[in-house]
Amino acid sequence: MTQMEAARQGIITNEMKEVAEQERVDAEEVRRAIADGTAVIPCNKNHKGLKPCGIGSGLRTKVNANVGTSEAYADLEEELLKAKAAIEAGADAIMDLSTGGDIAAIRKAILAEIHVPLGTVPIYEVGVRARKERGSVVEFTEEELFEVIEEQAEQGVDFMTVHCGVTLEAVERLRREGRITDIVSRGGAFLTGWMLKSGRQNPLYEKFDKLLEIARKYDITLSLGDGLRPGCLADATDRAQIQELIVLGELVQEARKHGVQVMVEGPGHVPMDQIEANVKLQKRICHGAPFYVLGPLVTDVAAGYDHIAAAIGGAIAAAAGADFLCYVTPAEHLGLPTVEDVREGVIASRIAAHAADIVKGVSGARKWDLEMAKARKNLDWDSQIKLAIDPVKAARYREKRNTSDTKTCTICGNFCAMDVVAKFLGTEKINC
């Protein structure tokens, strides 16, 4: 039984219980959301040691960090370090997007070492194998595609990005639209190449039932990829993107019929004033399926600082109802991230997620800020550092610039507003 099937039979699984405990919500509420499909718990039956994580309605907004080798940088150890750094920084899930070196071995190592849900994009491995064996990423057969999916499923992957909505019709719509950056999704591009070359329909769409069968067997959560997501602001929310979303909405219903957990991926590059509309549209078209957004980036020009452009977009998206933020690192659009970039990317996304959780009314979100506010008022530095979203960095800043015996900080020194006011409101008399 999948989590969804269990939930529908009224069963509160151990995973649901754990999620409810983590989130301090009622387990019955979690069960109901899983049954409805408005939340998912990606947990492959073969992923040993997994700490379950819920994504969706009523739950804390989650953050995913991508790691993975490329052809130029195929160092397994470094990617493992990145995965660990991401989790240490508070990432809720990891996606392994490796395309270099022994991809299966890397995935195996990550699965063994990390205990958060792991996601992949199986079409990458399909394309990489095809290129190695036949010289082109699009030289693969349907059978090979499903073989790779089954292999990864068997290995224990918890959620998979599958670009099922990149149909021949959607690509034709994209052509008619006339985009600036066409297709920027690698998976979307591989499948589009395959379709245009073979003249045949996307197998992930045409044989969606086969995909559902594998997903159901291992309880893999399908993450319906947005292969036609905009790669720049000018392409955002266009007919191609929305056409794909409509197809994904149909597939959400189909997956639910089969008891398969499913979420939907979203843009991308989106101007601030279109973000809320994107979220509302996804929620309606996909009948409340969890929304997993890639950013969105609110400008195209922030290369070197795309984690900040993504934090702005991610916060707005999450406040509007998005459930899962894919992090973006400062290296986005420029190269593979370093361990430090990964860390910065995770924290930026967590700030966005938390800012949104405050206004979403997520359990405990406001309390954290209130505790920090009280620690500030009391000039209680130990608590301020402990309550910071990244205590390590906060401590580093504090130590670098302040002597440990000053109660106030070096910004204001003896001119601390908290001090002055405390004295005159009679709260406490300090050195002003």
Next chain:
Amino acid sequence: MTQMEAARQGIITNEMKEVAEQERVDAEEVRRAIADGTAVIPCNKNHKGLKPCGIGSGLRTKVNANVGTSEAYADLEEELLKAKAAIEAGADAIMDLSTGGDIAAIRKAILAEIHVPLGTVPIYEVGVRARKERGSVVEFTEEELFEVIEEQAEQGVDFMTVHCGVTLEAVERLRREGRITDIVSRGGAFLTGWMLKSGRQNPLYEKFDKLLEIARKYDITLSLGDGLRPGCLADATDRAQIQELIVLGELVQEARKHGVQVMVEGPGHVPMDQIEANVKLQKRICHGAPFYVLGPLVTDVAAGYDHIAAAIGGAIAAAAGADFLCYVTPAEHLGLPTVEDVREGVIASRIAAHAADIVKGVSGARKWDLEMAKARKNLDWDSQIKLAIDPVKAARYREKRNTSDTKTCTICGNFCAMDVVAKFLGTEKINC
């Protein structure tokens, strides 16, 4: 004549012309906005070599960077370096918030070296002198307060934060409200201390006419400070804050009557879902005066990354109509920023400002992103670097992670979506 007086007489000054040229808008539109008070051009008649900068309706969202010594770090050279780094990173204005060392000398040096508008908070110097001479920041006379303002005006300061709305009545409202962090504005705290000690009204309110006289003489733009701004999310948009805003709205009208340019400062720490309301309220209550927001920070817990929390809030505020963003550095709440922190803070604010300008419809904003999108599509790396918001950092990332002869980047290598799609859409045949 002040810019406002000239504008009202139908005169398009050189400053208005320059602003119109920079912004690629009609000079007559700039004149009209200055006449109405919906935009300002802070330009003290004594600030030699100033490159004028317009702030307000119809203009690009501007970014201010704070620099300044503290008692613990009173190194003039370092603050000058910060000011220069801020301008190099694209700051539109600088505020000198020095409280350590020879404050007048620091200001003089900054004024001589920088050519963007300079702002100050005169009450800091008043408090520092009082403490030095009489042992407490609140031991000053009204005369001394106005003396310092006149001295700074004479020196060439272009805009001044004056906390005129911190009245006895507003402080009483704050007391009745019962806040978590009371007053976090240093200027607001000094004045509150002065009032509670002396039992007298805020001289900047009671003798506002005297302030207007000085401002008019040098054409200083008054930046009506929000001394009662919230210092944490829980205090945001409370009665004390709005009470002060109402007073500031009255003072805006009064300033305009006297031909004095004026803008209004805003919070602070604000939950995402209250930001738009804050901006709309300020615009209505203050009859369209330019809004200068300090962040706002969308969470209290991001110490070490407050530039990101501020970028989220600043983008939302600017998109809702805020005109001027005060940067926040990663060191906020922890210590004085370094030169590198200043740089990071400025870029984060510029990303927020630009993301908002795109949706505000500011002249040229979308074009920048479109050019970047085209450069990406064409895998034109030189243009991508040049068009990045911080070309220096973008180039550093690119060089670190890529060999100069690869057309694609190391993220995707031979699996570049742009390449695959270009081939199959027939745009260009590359190595896939």
